[in-house]
Amino acid sequence: MSIHGHRQIPIVDADNRLAGMVYQANLLAALYNASLAAQIGMEPA
Numbered sequence: 001m002s003i004h005g006h007r008q009i010p011i012v013d014a015d016n017r018l019a020g021m022v023y024q025a026n027l028l029a030a031l032y033n034a035s036l037a038a039q040i041g042m043e044p045a
Helices: 024-039
Strands: 008-012 018-023
Touching (some): 018 024
Antiparallel strands (some): 008 018
């Protein structure tokens, strides 16, 4: 994402209306939490 200067990605519904935004920080946090959960043998929330 950041290689191309994108820090967020718009999420659209079936009618191409904006439903939300996914931010780079959210993706990094999710990856970190999943990695941490795997290290301690838990399923990520």
